[in-house]
Amino acid sequence: MIKTVEKKYCQITNEFSCYKVIYTNELEVFVPHNQANKDYQAIQEWIAAGNTVIDNPPE
Amino acid sequence: MAISKVTTASITDADITTAKLAYDAAPFRNIIINGDMSIAQRGTSTSGLGSDGATTYVLDRFKFQVNGSVSTARYTVSQDTDVPTGQGFVKSSKIDVTTADASLNSAYYSFYRQEIEGQNLQYLKKGTANAESITMSFWVKSNKTGTYICEIDDNDNSRNINKSYTINSADTWEKKTITFAGDTTGTLDNDNGSSFRIFWWLAAGTDFTSGTLATDWESTVNANRAVGQVNLADSTANEWYITGVQLEAGTTASDFEFLPFDVNLGRCKRYCQKYIDPHLVGVNNSGNLPSRVGMNLPVDMRTTPSASISGTFGFWDGGATQNYTTVSAFFLNSTSIQMDWSGSTFSVAGKTNIQYLSSGSNYILIDSEL
Numbered sequence: 001m002i003k004t005v006e007k008k009y010c011q012i013t014n015e016f017s018c019y020k021v022i023y024t025n026e027l028e029v030f031v032p033h034n035q036a037n038k039d040y041q042a043i044q045e046w047i048a049a050g051n052t053v054i055d056n057p058p059e
Numbered sequence: 060m061a062i063s064k065v066t067t068a069s070i071t072d073a074d075i076t077t078a079k080l081a082y083d084a085a086p087f088r089n090i091i092i093n094g095d096m097s098i099a100q101r102g103t104s105t106s107g108l109g110s111d112g113a114t115t116y117v118l119d120r121f122k123f124q125v126n127g128s129v130s131t132a133r134y135t136v137s138q139d140t141d142v143p144t145g146q147g148f149v150k151s152s153k154i155d156v157t158t159a160d161a162s163l164n165s166a167y168y169s170f171y172r173q174e175i176e177g178q179n180l181q182y183l184k185k186g187t188a189n190a191e192s193i194t195m196s197f198w199v200k201s202n203k204t205g206t207y208i209c210e211i212d213d214n215d216n217s218r219n220i221n222k223s224y225t226i227n228s229a230d231t232w233e234k235k236t237i238t239f240a241g242d243t244t245g246t247l248d249n250d251n252g253s254s255f256r257i258f259w260w261l262a263a264g265t266d267f268t269s270g271t272l273a274t275d276w277e278s279t280v281n282a283n284r285a286v287g288q289v290n291l292a293d294s295t296a297n298e299w300y301i302t303g304v305q306l307e308a309g310t311t312a313s314d315f316e317f318l319p320f321d322v323n324l325g326r327c328k329r330y331c332q333k334y335i336d337p338h339l340v341g342v343n344n345s346g347n348l349p350s351r352v353g354m355n356l357p358v359d360m361r362t363t364p365s366a367s368i369s370g371t372f373g374f375w376d377g378g379a380t381q382n383y384t385t386v387s388a389f390f391l392n393s394t395s396i397q398m399d400w401s402g403s404t405f406s407v408a409g410k411t412n413i414q415y416l417s418s419g420s421n422y423i424l425i426d427s428e429l
Binding site for chain 2: 010020031034036038
């Protein structure tokens with residue numbers, strides 16, 4: 001099960017790159033913003049269940 | 060009297076078998092990928108499975124899934140060398156019950172499954188008057204005899220068909236052949252999404268067993284999906300093996316289509332790629348950290364993949380070396396990957412760096428499974 005989801009950004013351009021997902025078993029997976037990706041689909045379900053993505057964009 | 064010529068009357072369709080043909084008349088006829096269980100990129104065994112509803116891949120393309128939120132049953136899924144004698148197989152999948160649940164919650168399910176892209180199924184002509192029957196064949200073995208369910212689920216149209224098979228003799232490899240009728244309702248999407256989901260049920264609560272088994276295609280009713288299914292989870296003595304899985308168009312099962320290992324691996328790499336001690340190339344960014352370190356992928360993936368790393372990666376920029384265990388961001392597409400790393404800094408920006416460590420234990424896993 002998903003524990004946290006955090007948006008990650010490029011160190012060079014500061015553009016959004018992917019989501020970092022941490023599961024309850026502490027596994028870390030980087031997930032693209034892509035509707036056909038099963039992990040992205042799981043993030044959408046996790047958000048729909050009332051959870052919030054961590055977003056700390058670079059300044 | 061000798062037959063002077065071969066006619067359709069003198070030889071029946073059923074007598075024309077693959078073994079009698081001088082060539083393989085239907086290459087790549089197996090819809091299932093890794094049906095001989097030979098590919099296991101992620102690893103060969105994972106234990107403690109069954110909690111919190113997670114799905115798990117051990118062998119490539121075959122997913123183990125349970126509703127763990129309602130049961131304490133636990134399993135180990137592994138690649139095994141126990142195979143049917145004399146059939147050419149060298150590997151099987153084994154599902155071993157390690158914590159039993161003899162009294163299942165009504166919502167419990169446990170199954171092994173593979174999902175198939177819709178663009179690989181168009182020739183079945185599903186949803187038309189010419190819809191093809193399809194035949195599943197596989198070898199199976201378990202100490203737990205009785206009725207099991209094999210299901211084909213049309214994920215695009217929420218339809219399914221379910222057939223039972225019987226494990227007759229304990230601890231004995233048996234070949235099962237099941238033919239599913241063609242479905243004239245519900246066309247499959249011609250894309251890279253999941254259109255067929257093939258289930259081998261292992262345990263099911265009454266939510267899935269209380270109806271009438273859907274032996275013909277119908278709109279999905281959960282109660283009709285696993286009627287009669289034995290409970291493999293009822294004892295830690297229970298184990299279930301499968302290999303030689305083939306799904307093909309038509310009403311008969313042909314001999315299993317063995318593919319060369321490299322071809323089989325290449326097909327699996329569309330959905331998962333694992334690189335141990337990968338050769339990566341990037342550049343030190345303005346903060347002196349390895350940036351946009353990446354590689355091209357030898358096989359296009361099904362879609363933009365997810366990625367994870369394990370272990371320590373060592374980078375050399377021609378003047379110094381630094382070790383890293385943390386990726387700050389991945390840049391992913393279906394043909395290449397790149398990473399920004401965080402941790403110790405190099406002393407010079409702008410220099411090319413390469414990943415050089417060969418520990419045998421650090422790896423990148425890229426996943427675009429269905």
